[in-house]
Amino acid sequence: MTDPAIRTTTPTAVPVPAPATPDGFRAMMSGFPTGVGVVTTTDHRGAPRGMTCSSVCSVSLEPPTLLVCLRDGSPTLDAVLRSGVFAVNLLHEGAREAAELFASGDPRRFDLVPWEQDPDMAGPHLSRDAHTVADCDVVLTQKLGSHVVVCGAVRHIAERHSRPPLLYGLRQFRAWSAM
Numbered sequence: 001m002t003d004p005a006i007r008t009t010t011p012t013a014v015p016v017p018a019p020a021t022p023d024g025f026r027a028m029m030s031g032f033p034t035g036v037g038v039v040t041t042t043d044h045r046g047a048p049r050g051m052t053c054s055s056v057c058s059v060s061l062e063p064p065t066l067l068v069c070l071r072d073g074s075p076t077l078d079a080v081l082r083s084g085v086f087a088v089n090l091l092h093e094g095a096r097e098a099a100e101l102f103a104s105g106d107p108r109r110f111d112l113v114p115w116e117q118d119p120d121m122a123g124p125h126l127s128r129d130a131h132t133v134a135d136c137d138v139v140l141t142q143k144l145g146s147h148v149v150v151c152g153a154v155r156h157i158a159e160r161h162s163r164p165p166l167l168y169g170l171r172q173f174r175a176w177s178a179m
């Protein structure tokens with residue numbers, strides 16, 4: 001008699017491992033949905049900089065620390081490294097247009113959304129589009145391939161809107177409430 005605790009599965013073909021390529025890796029990571037952030041800072045001329053970023057990851061609780069991975073050569077990355085500070089704007093589910101704008105390379109991006117900046121903030125806060133903003137001080141950077149890993153100690157957390165988050169996966173945006 002078969003032990004009911006032992007479950008059998010239908011045998012499937014063993015997948016043939018393929019060499020990892022950038023396209024294959026991008027496709028693999030598209031199957032790992034995330035929230036969506038916009039990393040912001042101020043450049044050496046005082047101009048706001050920012051880019052859409054899904055590579056936001058918690059690193060440490062004590063002290064509160066996160067990391068973001070930013071494309072080497074990005075003007076936003078350059079400004080983060082020069083200023084030593086950045087803000088992570090976590091977007092709510094109504095902020096899809098802002099996510100697309102800050103991924104577009106549009107030089108007028110800060111003319112097209114409301115934002116606030118004061119001396120206590122590490123970078124512009126997207127006052128309409130972020131549900132929460134973390135102000136961070138850069139504590140570690142490491143170039144790794146095409147990107148630079150930037151670790152930030154979180155100094156302030158500002159809750160701006162109590163709305164559920166925007167999600168990104170399978171190369172599509174989704175509202176948390178629609179899931």
Ligand SMILES: Cc1cc2nc3c(=O)[nH]c(=O)nc-3n(C[C@H](O)[C@H](O)[C@H](O)COP(=O)(O)O)c2cc1C
Pocket residue numbers: 036050051052053054055056069070071073074075076077099100102103104105147168
């Ligand atoms: C949903 C989404 C997530 C993204 N995440 C990242 C990321 O984690 N790191 C990155 O370097 N670029 C990411 N990008 C691409 C940048 O947002 C895009 O290259 C942007 O133009 C960079 O801004 P910049 O001109 O200031 O460099 C993402 C784009 C999208 C649509």
